Amino acid sequence: MAGAGYKLFNTGDVLTAAQVNTYLQEQTVMVFANAAARTTALASVLSEGMVSYLKDTNATEVYDGSAWVGIGNSGDITGVTAGTGITGGGTSGTVTITNSMATEITAAGDIIIGTGSGTFDNLPIGTTGQILTADTTVSPYKVKWATAAGSGALTKITTSSFSNVASVTIDSVFSSTYKTYLIAFDKVSAATGADDLQMQLRYGSTTQTTGYYGSSLKNQYNSSTFTNTGSVNASNFTIHDYTGTSAYPFTGIMWIQSVGTGSATAANYHGTGYENTNGTGVLYWGTSFERDYTGFLLKSSSSNITGNVVVYGLGQ
Amino acid sequence: MSDKIYVLDVATGEEIVRQMTVEEQALRDAEIAEWKLQNAEAKAEAIELREIKIAAYKKLGLSDKEIEALLPSENTQPIFLNNG
Numbered sequence: 372m373a374g375a376g377y378k379l380f381n382t383g384d385v386l387t388a389a390q391v392n393t394y395l396q397e398q399t400v401m402v403f404a405n406a407a408a409r410t411t412a413l414a415s416v417l418s419e420g421m422v423s424y425l426k427d428t429n430a431t432e433v434y435d436g437s438a439w440v441g442i443g444n445s446g447d448i449t450g451v452t453a454g455t456g457i458t459g460g461g462t463s464g465t466v467t468i469t470n471s472m473a474t475e476i477t478a479a480g481d482i483i484i485g486t487g488s489g490t491f492d493n494l495p496i497g498t499t500g501q502i503l504t505a506d507t508t509v510s511p512y513k514v515k516w517a518t519a520a521g522s523g524a525l526t527k528i529t530t531s532s533f534s535n536v537a538s539v540t541i542d543s544v545f546s547s548t549y550k551t552y553l554i555a556f557d558k559v560s561a562a563t564g565a566d567d568l569q570m571q572l573r574y575g576s577t578t579q580t581t582g583y584y585g586s587s588l589k590n591q592y593n594s595s596t597f598t599n600t601g602s603v604n605a606s607n608f609t610i611h612d613y614t615g616t617s618a619y620p621f622t623g624i625m626w627i628q629s630v631g632t633g634s635a636t637a638a639n640y641h642g643t644g645y646e647n648t649n650g651t652g653v654l655y656w657g658t659s660f661e662r663d664y665t666g667f668l669l670k671s672s673s674s675n676i677t678g679n680v681v682v683y684g685l686g687q
Numbered sequence: 688m689s690d691k692i693y694v695l696d697v698a699t700g701e702e703i704v705r706q707m708t709v710e711e712q713a714l715r716d717a718e719i720a721e722w723k724l725q726n727a728e729a730k731a732e733a734i735e736l737r738e739i740k741i742a743a744y745k746k747l748g749l750s751d752k753e754i755e756a757l758l759p760s761e762n763t764q765p766i767f768l769n770n771g
Contacts, residue, residue: 543698
């Protein structure tokens with residue numbers, strides 16, 4: 372059988388059939404027309420270690436005990452030459468090639484930028500918040516890290532829905548991220564519709580209860596007369612003097628600026644109360660303090676409120 | 688039973704609806720009482736002012752229709768209460 376190993380024959384030895392078969396025939400490279408011919412020929416003697424050559428596929432294979440497997444390629448590669456972006460290579464032995472683009476990276480955040488036809492360089496990471504920007508004046512990269520230009524888009528920060536509560540406190544909503552915020556009051560109603568809808572600013576966990584100044588211009592739907600009313604050092608800011616009932620809730624939007632920046636805060640507001648005959652049209656207000664306001668409190672003057680408030684930040 | 692209050696911390700996402708504490712409820716009740724008092728005073732003042740205007744216009748010989756045209760529509764609900 373194949374694997375009989377090596378035997379030293381001496382002069383005058385008479386070879387037996389088994390010795391010819393196992394030491395010679397079954398340990399040579401046996402040549403067959405194809406795999407089928409090989410299967411037939413070796414049906415009764417197939418054993419691990421046999422080597423064959425198939426003429427139809429030019430494959431040299433070894434039997435591993437369960438299947439015929441190839442024993443390697445024909446060795447026609449005579450060398451490895453490094454192309455663009457790769458270094459190394461060779462014509463013999465173990466050959467190492469290196470991706471030059473990868474080795475160009477020396478620090479986290481580095482990116483590879485094309486500098487011309489078939490050339491590249493390492494562009495180090497920018498600072499936090501910067502974006503990669505095309506700039507054809509920057510040689511040779513044509514791109515650079517730069518602070519994002521203002522998109523001017525509104526970004527929704529939070530949506531709050533509340534039902535039958537005495538007050539609504541929304542904290543940690545203002546910061547230096549935005550200079551301007553839009554607060555949308557959506558279907559806010561009070562148990563007592565004629566109540567004022569009031570707002571106060573908060574800093575940390577403290578609600579400011581003084582120092583609100585403002586002016587409101589309003590008119591009735593059935594009158595051409597406009598009334599301007601001022602508010603001086605009030606305990607709150609009255610968004611609307613008629614919150615409205617659930618059947619006719621209040622809706623309005625307020626732009627509020629310079630909160631969360633330690634500078635004077637001001638807001639202007641446009642709103643309407645469907646049920647109210649005294650709808651506030653245009654209004655502005657501010658506070659006498661320069662604080663880092665972080666949130667606000669909403670309530671009605673004497674009853675519980677229900678509704679939704681959405682806060683957006685306006686990109687610069 | 689005390690009223691409930693809604694508190695949302697946007698930074699943490701924590702949203703709470705809870706009963707007011709005794710102290711908070713007392714403060715709220717006092718606030719409401721103060722508002723009602725001032726609202727009533729402001730409303731009475733608005734009515735008085737309107738009546739004074741009507742009387743003055745009548746002294747000038749204006750008709751009721753002329754006076755109605757000059758005065759804003761009846762509105763006894765003040766917009767702002769100066770609570771300062």
